[in-house]
Amino acid sequence: MGTQTLTAAWIWYPGDLEIGLHREVSLRRDERGTIVPPFWRLDTFYGSVKFRKFFELEAEEEIALAVEGQYNITLDGQLLYGNPTSFKAAAGKHEIIISVVNDRCMPAIFVQGATLVSDRSWLVCCNNQIWLEADCGDFHLQQQSPSSFRLPVEEIVPVEEVAGQQALLVDFGKEIFGFLRISPLSGNGTISFYYGESQEEALSVEDCETFDHDHVDFGQNAAVYVTKKARAFRYVNVICDEAVHTGPITALHEYLPVSRRGQFNCSSERLNQIWEVSAYTLHLTTREFFIDGIKRDRWVWSGDAYQSLLMNFYLFFDQAVNRRTWIALRGKEPVETHINHIVDYSFYWFMGVYDHYLYTGDQVFVRQQYPKMASLMQFCLNRRNDNGMIEGYGDDWVFIDWADMDKKGEVSFEQILFCRSLEIMAELAELLQDPSQANYYGEIGAALKRQIFDVFWDETQGGLVHNRVNGQLNGQVTRYASMFAMMLGYLNEEQIGTVKADVLLNDCIQKIKTPYMRFYELAALCEVGEHANVLKEIEKYWGGMLDLGATTFWEEYDPLLRPNEQYAMYGRPYGKSLCHAWGASPLYLLGKYFLGVQPTSPGYATYRVEPVLAGLEWIRGVVPMPEGQIEIYMDRTQVIVSSDAGEGVLRIRSAVPPTCELGPLIDKGDGYYELQLNQQGIIYPIYYTAL
Amino acid sequence: MGTQTLTAAWIWYPGDLEIGLHREVSLRRDERGTIVPPFWRLDTFYGSVKFRKFFELEAEEEIALAVEGQYNITLDGQLLYGNPTSFKAAAGKHEIIISVVNDRCMPAIFVQGATLVSDRSWLVCCNNQIWLEADCGDFHLQQQSPSSFRLPVEEIVPVEEVAGQQALLVDFGKEIFGFLRISPLSGNGTISFYYGESQEEALSVEDCETFDHDHVDFGQNAAVYVTKKARAFRYVNVICDEAVHTGPITALHEYLPVSRRGQFNCSSERLNQIWEVSAYTLHLTTREFFIDGIKRDRWVWSGDAYQSLLMNFYLFFDQAVNRRTWIALRGKEPVETHINHIVDYSFYWFMGVYDHYLYTGDQVFVRQQYPKMASLMQFCLNRRNDNGMIEGYGDDWVFIDWADMDKKGEVSFEQILFCRSLEIMAELAELLQDPSQANYYGEIGAALKRQIFDVFWDETQGGLVHNRVNGQLNGQVTRYASMFAMMLGYLNEEQIGTVKADVLLNDCIQKIKTPYMRFYELAALCEVGEHANVLKEIEKYWGGMLDLGATTFWEEYDPLLRPNEQYAMYGRPYGKSLCHAWGASPLYLLGKYFLGVQPTSPGYATYRVEPVLAGLEWIRGVVPMPEGQIEIYMDRTQVIVSSDAGEGVLRIRSAVPPTCELGPLIDKGDGYYELQLNQQGIIYPIYYTAL
Structure with a gap:
């Protein structure tokens, strides 16, 4: 429990603001006057909750309250009759319980006495015998109740x-x-x-x-x-x-009032424009939650939202929208289906919790979500087949990507994400001092990883094959599992080499069409040093949309279609969304792989900066951290870095040993040099020679 | 799925009418202008559901529909734009899905074509991938939607x-x-x-x-x-x-429009009046659901409702209110607390499902409830201690009765109800052809029963001792566990004898005060042949309330209090409920133990009639069955029985061998004789001599 302060806030059952709002937002989709509700279960706020606080007064106090809903007040076990908007409590110790009922909007209270105020130190219960710390947001005025909230x-x-x-x-x-x-x-x-x-x-x-x-x-x-x-x-x-x-x-x-804390600029105006339009696209789709597109579906899809969350770290670094989205996606108990009914989307949800923690260091959020992570993971574990692998059952959707592919049986891509989710559970259980569960998840994850490589790794083709159905291996290698395995660090040096050469750079392997999966493909190419190729691809693909007059990036883009064929999708002439969050991936790619910034421990306590020009004359940018930011400039002879917090390592490639007055650049071999960035608020200028 | 008929009905997600209405009804309690919401979780209907039907038309059909909520229609995968109130479907096979969203009242649809109509053959899903048979009630007119329903x-x-x-x-x-x-x-x-x-x-x-x-x-x-x-x-x-x-x-x-199918009359006008007031009391508290009292709490309490359900079989035999109440009590998943937060009340819920099945033969209801029975039982099984016994944890309430008693640790009474609930699960799992679960529950139940007697049976005191805390047995015998063990058939002849003599008829054992627990105590006394004592007790206790002008029976009655002290309870001068369902127990006692009728197999396929005068000159009555009724008359020389259905056994005690022209009375020893009642619609007159 937090420390009591004198600033009163509207308080409510944790998660209920997000879950209630998610329901409301999700039901706003209509298509030509016809409502199109999501095909997943929509939860809502608890309609009957109790708020409780033990407190002690030095002197008698007049306490005012405002309530969203019908309510009663029990002070020291005595019901206060009527519906008082203020009451007196004598000096001494007290217990107050305020019961609130509301089925129109979320039950919430605002209590303001001289020393007793509603805040996170109150407990709240949905009458299930579990008292949780009350949630509050930025509603510090009695007149500004949660239900009256509107975006500006x-x-x-x-x-x-x-x-x-x-x-x-x-x-x-x-x-x-x-x-x-x-x-x-x-x-x-x-x-x-x-x-x-x-x-x-x-x-x-x-x-x-x-x-x-x-x-x-x-x-x-x-x-x-x-x-x-x-x-x-x-x-x-x-x-x-x-x-x-x-x-x-x-x-x-x-719009959601968030500011652009991240910046990117470079010598290519085309690329700058792409970054600008990406940023605008992400802003439009970053609202109450991360939604997929603003015309359609306007829904919160875990896989889409995960990409928005990653991009968010390089643009707004708005932690609140991450939390809102993740709480909304998970909903309430019981878990009856995968998130959005999609097997992979359950796993992206775990990955989102982890990456939110990695970039922000927000342990409180992890602790809040942990019980819901555990129950979702138990649901996934219950859906393993006899081999211990996850499959789509019944109406489960194995999405991966829009491309044509076999999604039956044991799909290697799903096992990779499942394995990663188990590792995340193990790591976060450890963090929360739950060692037996950490062990439990860790062992299942390790066994699954061994099995993935035993079953799916194809030495001849140099990658992971796509799936196995009824014990019959499908010999086809697709990009999905191999590139994720590489990014997650599951491959050894040799395997990385073959995946790069035989899968990622192999035109015979089925192409990825959507900007959604290209997000990962281009990231994977950067991971293997193919920045120059990625840059060309960004300029061609995203630039192609700009050439067609795009002011935001699209759900899908096929350069081979004529301009007047670009708007159709799903069998409808204007079915395609022209402002789709997953279209904004250059934000992430340019921030993480060109400015080259990523945290190496939670909350940017430590981080890495590995800027790459990839043929550009210069790049300049800002990457936000929880507190402060990292600024980077790079041209062909100079790198300038500064950071407000954390301890970093700058890694650059140079034809000659680079120099910096503030510290030594250590030769890491193959032309790479590293500099420790130990001082905050200091500008590190490094002189080097681009290869 | 049922057979399609041409009578359209409003249909909805199964259980949602009851659960939504339960929420509404539960929130109607107020005390001097202040709302008093229940302290258990209130669930509500699913706000977003889909209705689905595969159908085939011989000719094109114009199909009209009415919907409670916003909706869309997908016919053969095509969204019908707008919000059509009728549409055409061509001859041939079709799939229709109607998605409905509503957070104000329960989503429901009414579809009326020449051959396609909404009925139980439709499936419905709350977007959790589980399609269930749609529910419908008696709403067969488009204008009479479920939300417009009001009691007359x-x-x-x-x-x-x-x-x-x-x-x-x-x-x-x-x-x-x-x-x-x-x-x-x-x-x-x-x-x-x-x-x-x-x-x-x-x-x-x-x-x-x-x-x-x-x-x-x-x-x-x-x-x-x-x-x-x-x-x-x-x-x-x-x-x-x-x-x-x-x-x-x-x-x-x-009021709820139900008719009195059961009747009771006898030579004691006092008793007749008690029956009449009991019947009126039960009618007042039998409404949308069985509520405890009409002034207060107006809530659905499982233990109270279980007694109403039992009484209902001897008065209204209204199956619908049983089902509504049981669905409402159980609510939705997940199970987070005992029903009403009370350990014993979870078990009464199982017992209610069983007795509903025993009296009505309604297997459909058992099948519908089975998944929810399983999850509630799993919750109970998870709350066993290391000895395999159930305890109240945290805020769990071990109620038993209002009397002062120790409720900590392993309470024998709770184990008895738990054991019975496990037996019920085993028996109903068997019925539903789930043998592995039947076995599972059966074994746990059998082990628990052995342990109950090993731990709690006290040879010296001749009964079950009250509880054990931290391995320390409390040597006190209370009535609760022993009398339930007897009624459930857990005692051998010798044990029955000592429980009767040393517990039930022993004034040194703590007395039971509430009509609630007296219900069982008086039933137990009847089970051991103490009808005459029970009769005296009914005339004294319930007659005492009549003497004070009661027009309905009370929550509690203490003959020792002065008339002007009778209304206080819970520290409030008029806190006592003067119309409380559990006050109506003479209905059950007189029907089951004086008219002596009870089913011996589900739905009265077989039954027993064992009328007892207990000193009265004559008794006459009717006991309803699912179809038809049993009529009984008895005086000191004659018994007359007839039945519309089932096969019965009449059992009477006589000083001389009784005679009946329609069949032989078999001598069962100790003055008992039995007659097979094999013929329906026939009046069996039996001549005998009262002992």
Whole structure:
């Protein structure tokens, strides 16, 4: 329990804000006026909870309270009748219990006395006999209750308008998310808004993915009209009845107020633009939670969110959205399905918890999630086959990627992620001083890893084969398992070599199409030093979208399609999402592999900086840490690094031994040199010669 | 899956009607204007579900639908845009999925085509990958949706009114439940209703348990006014502002429409009156669910409800309220606490499932509940100590009864109920063809039974001692474990003898005070042939309440208290509930042990009739069966029995061999004779001589 302070806060059952909000957000998806609810179980907040606090007063105190819900107060075992908004407590020791019931919004309380205030030192229980530390956010005013929370909006004026008969095509110049505002609006009738991520979509009344038909009844009274549902659009096609009269239209862009703590700049304007559009894409999809796309699905998908979480570390370093998303994804007990019904997505959830811990050092979050990690892992363990391998059962979805592939039986990729999740459980159980469980998970993980290589490693092909069905090995090598095995450090030097040569750089191996799986493929290529290739690929693939006028990056992009074929997906002409979080992966690639920064122990207590030019003239950037940041500059003769916290190692490759006045550069062989960055707030200038 | 019929019904996720309604009902408790929510977890309906049906049409069909919630329809994988209230399906095979989202009331659908209708043949899923048969009730009209369901009301006119200044004391002559109706009501101001189960309570503005302060604003317009919250009362003290003008007041008594299928009559008018008031008490507390009392708590308590369920078999034989109550009590997964947080109450829940099956033969219900029985039992098994015995842990409540007693450690009574629950699991697992689980539960149960007798049976005292704490046996014998062990058939002849003499009829053993535990004590006395004593006790104890003017039976009654001390409980002057289900136990005792009817195999396929006069001149009665009933008449020379179904055995005691023209009475020794009742619809007259 934390220390009591005098700053009161709204408090609630831990996780319930996220889980309740997740339900609300998830149900906002509609497609042409038809709700499309997620196909996974939606949990919600507990509707009946109790808050409890033992406290001692030096003097009598008048205590005010505000409650979201119906409530009663029991002070020292006595029910206080009525619904008091304040009450007195005498000097001395007390126990207070406030029971709150609410099925419309999350039960929450705000207690403000001279010394007794609601804060994290209160306990809360959903009547299951388990008292947990109450949760609170940034709601420190009685009037600002959790249920009244809304994301802020910013008014945006169109860059172009084309008026027709009772119709208006509005272009906001870039993809945005939010509401439309018409001021003034008068008259009676229907006003229709057809939204488009592209102009073609907005003009396609028959096929655009989202629209609103609003009925207004203002008569002669001019009013300010704001649409009800937040939508994703760059273009809006407004069509209204003759009797409706519209004034100027603007957009109210709704956004999460986070700042860009990470930066990237380099000698390639193309790449800078790609980074900029990536950052904007990630900002649009980083909201209450990390959502996949802002037009569609607007859902929280674990695999997608995991990539957003990784990118977040190189842009916003907003820890809160990571926590919100991970709590929402996991939901409540019991675990009945994989996360999002997808086998791999359960594992990405474990990996997200771990990486959040690695980058932020947030042990509190790990401790909070640990029981839910354990029950999800038990669910996974229960879904092993007789060989101890995980398979998709029944309606489980083995996703991996959109590409055509066999997903039956024992899929090597799933075993790799499963193995990693077990290692994570072992490591975090150790951290939380649960050694028997650490041992338990560790042993299962180690056995699985041995088995993966026994079964799937193909010496001839130099990689892991795809799957085994009913004991029959599928001889095909795909990229997925091999590249993950490499990134997770499961391969020896020789295996890394063959995976690089025979799998990653082998054009005969089935290609990866989605930006989603390319995220990992390009990361893997960087891991084996293929930065220059990756750079070319980024400029070609993401640059290709820019050439087609993208203001945000897409769910999928096929350079071979003609421009007018780019918008279709899922059998619908405008089915493709043009603002999709997984499209923003250059943020991660450029931050982790070009600026070259990553933590080597939790919370950046130690870290590594290995900047790589990969043919660029210079790069410059900032990578955020929990407190402070790392700044890097590199050109062909100089590297400049500084950091606000932690102890780092700078690693560079140089044709000659590099020099630095602040410390020795140790020769690590093969042209690599390392410098210890032990001093915070100091600028380390290093002189070297690019190879 | 059932056979499709053309009668459409509203359908929903199985159990969600009960669980959602349980939440609603449970939150209706208030005490002097302050909500008192239950201290157990309240579950609710799933807010996002999918309904699915595979069907084949011979011809194109126009299909209408109504939905409680937002929805979409997918026909053969294609989303039907908009929110159609009807759609066409062509001849041929189809799959339809209707997704429904609702957080205000339970998602439900009503589908009506020429041949495609919503019924139990549809499947439903809460997006957890498990498709269950949809549930439906008696909602066969589109306009009568489940959420619009209300219990009926009946208008009741006061028997007496005493008018004061702006005040009116109304007496409805007997305890009722519902609303007040004033017609006409006009004026502006506050009108207050102080409710009383007794006149004293209604007149005590300061201490009555429930009141309403309603603000009306009718001005000169005379209106019909009905109060908002259903209350329990015989008396109402109405006090209103001068500017409020009231016309005649009546009550709208809200009740569950069930009929009394059981009857009891005898030569004692006192006993007849006790039966009548018991029947009325049970009817008042038999509503959406079996609740404990109508003034308070109005909650569903497993131990209380189990007694209502047993009484129900001798009065209403309403199977639906049993099922509703048992589903509501169990709630959803995960099991985190005992039912109502009480160890014994988990076990009564198992016993209720079993007895419902025994009396009704309803295997469908057992099959539906089986997974939830298994998870609750697993929870119980996880709460065994190292000796394999169950204990109360943490905030678990070991209730047994209100009497003062040690409830720590291994309480013998709890082990007895646990053992019985394990036997039930074994037997029902066998029924559902789950032999490995039957074996599993059976073995644990058998081992526990051996251990109970090894540890707790006291040869010297002739009964089971109360408990063992930290290996230290408490030498005190209490009635609870011994009498349950006897009723459950766990004792041998000798043990039955000592329990009867040394425990049940031993005044040195701590007395049982509540009607709740007396239910079992009196049943146990009947089991050992102490009918005459039981009869005296019923006439004295329940008759005592009648003498004090009871129109319903009470939560607790102490004949030694003066009349004006009778209403206090829980430290509040009117805290005692004067209409409490467990007060109605004479219904069960008279039906099962005096009319003497009980099933000996599920659903009354076979049954036993063992009528006992116990000193009465004659008794006459009806005991309902799932289909039909058993009628019994007995005086000192004649017994007349007839039955509509099943095969029975009549067992009577006679001074001489009895005679019956329809079959032989077999001498069973000790004056007992048995007659096979093989023919339905036939009246069996038997001539005998009372001992």
